[in-house]
Amino acid sequence: MALKQLQSSVSYRRCFKRTAFIFVLAAVCLIVSGASYHHAKVKTAISAALTSLSTKPDMPSNSPFTEETRNVSYSNELQLLAGNHSDSVQQILKKLFTAGQKRKPDKHFMEEQAFVQFQRKKTLRQACRRHPYVMQREQSSGQFFVMEKSQILYCSVPKTGCTNWKRVFMVLEGDRPNTENISGNDAHFSNNFKQLSHRRLLRDIRKYDAYTKFLQVRHPFVRLISAYRNKISGETPLVNQGEEFGQMAEYIVRKYRRGAGIEDYNLSTLHVTWAEWIRYLTDPTERRDFNAHWREVYKLCLPCRINYDFIGNLETVGSDSGFMLDHLGLADLHFPSSRAAYLHDSEKRGEALFDQYFGNVSREDIQRLYDIYKVDFELFGFEKPWQLY
Template structure:
């Protein structure tokens, strides 16, 4: 018995060392696994997840992809899908009739444009993982049940004409020519998304085409100023809320606004006063949707848009969307046929007129406010900056 106890005592130190060794190994493994889980969770939380559910394709059009071309590489392809998966008709079948079908060529070219725009948005979202997504603006989204479209209506980007088109698609009007401005914006019959929880449910639907149209951020500010702010406060048809905003701007930024010479009946907000208002940090949270940052209204880092249109290229973009939906008989109503290097000529002239003499300081302050709109939607500051 004594001998057995002696042998046990000899082995005990070895067993203790072995036990400590295995405990140390287990502790290292546990720490490594925990760290990996934390990093994975932090990474997935930091980068906004794009909705991966995709609708059954409603268009046969797919651009041919040359893997040697960096501009149309696999990185351009949405949601990890290759183009033959995104569009059910094979690329080879599409290419076989490409040379003889102008519509076919047009759709393939425009599909590549869309892929590039969406890649630009995804890249910007990854660079800015903490972009604020204001779901309180869910009412900017319209549900078009008949045509299966989820449309984010950004003010001052051509929304009135798109609403005319959608009223025809939904069967509310026989043609776009019969749709007045009032009908398009007030009596359109569209169902708005009433709250953010319903919006989140809709974004998971795989049967709707998600569409948004944007515009050069500074051109949009000019349009808002000319259409909503710069005119006489009491002009016929002016929304009272814009009259109130105009009065607020003048009283806050104009010297002697409350003096004897101040006449609110003939009020005109100057461009300089408008810029002071836009760059005033105390006013940012109260911006009206007509000049609020586009990314805050249409959630580009949360909504995986199928089609991203631009007002500057509305003719080709509208043709693409309507053909994409197999609605070739419809045409977008536009009186802006002339374009110049990606910026509509009228907008380019207005940009030069309003921004040409602006101080560098004010230009930079204004750009900093709308910087994410420039980056997300691929706009350049030239010829302004």
């Protein structure tokens, strides 16, 4: 009986999908054939067809599909066919029929990844409701970049693979032919991206409502490790890190290291220990307005105020980047993961780093750190550290 119900529901859904898709193709054909319809009328026709795709039909009363399952399915179909309703006719055509695309996206992969995105956005919305003060937040940092040719709005979170994404965006914008010879400095300082002012962010961002809005995150504690190793520890000589990080490292040593001598402040040899770094982060007397490299993502990117189309995760950057680029009709452009060894099997590497650095951190300090980054943990679906259970 259950099998018959399932077959009936599937048949019903397929019939609906065929009918709705015919409307889309018919509207597209009107444009492609050069029919003399007014542009607004054609756009209305496509919008109506897309609406029919996104609207749930009246399913049989004995359907085994849950309400949420139907929502997921039609959300995915809409994403795969044409993006969102705010897209222009040209954008819809581009997503339906990408000219010159050598490799067609794998349908199963796209459906699977669309579901991943659905779950991430659902987790984000639920967490935003649990933290209403985050939903009211307006102040942000200058981390928003606009790529006008490719129509992408990107919130760049340091230590989440942002350098590689900027390489990709430089190619999309026509600044470079490929990602191979773009240095880290060029990616950050020689791009032609428009940077939005944090003071007028929520007002200015409305101009880009039809753009693809993108954010990539990382496990908060692993991001802290990366920031420590790259900017503070001295593993990369602080004399090469810029004045801000050198001064901060010197300040940490001066405040938390007993008996520090003058030799401890030589930027060529200065090393901040992991224990000193943890003390600085968890010190209640320190300001919580952290440097962007370890500032909370919800403060950098306002995820409860801005409706992101894609939420990437560095731990799954291979599949996430493939899905985003395929969705944009750029299936032959690849995320330059070969440049950084940590991007290969990143999840296992993150676990190893966590054990290495947090293995000897007290439960109390882990709790203090978690309390600082708790909102990020919840917004982006990261598991609470096992030491706190």
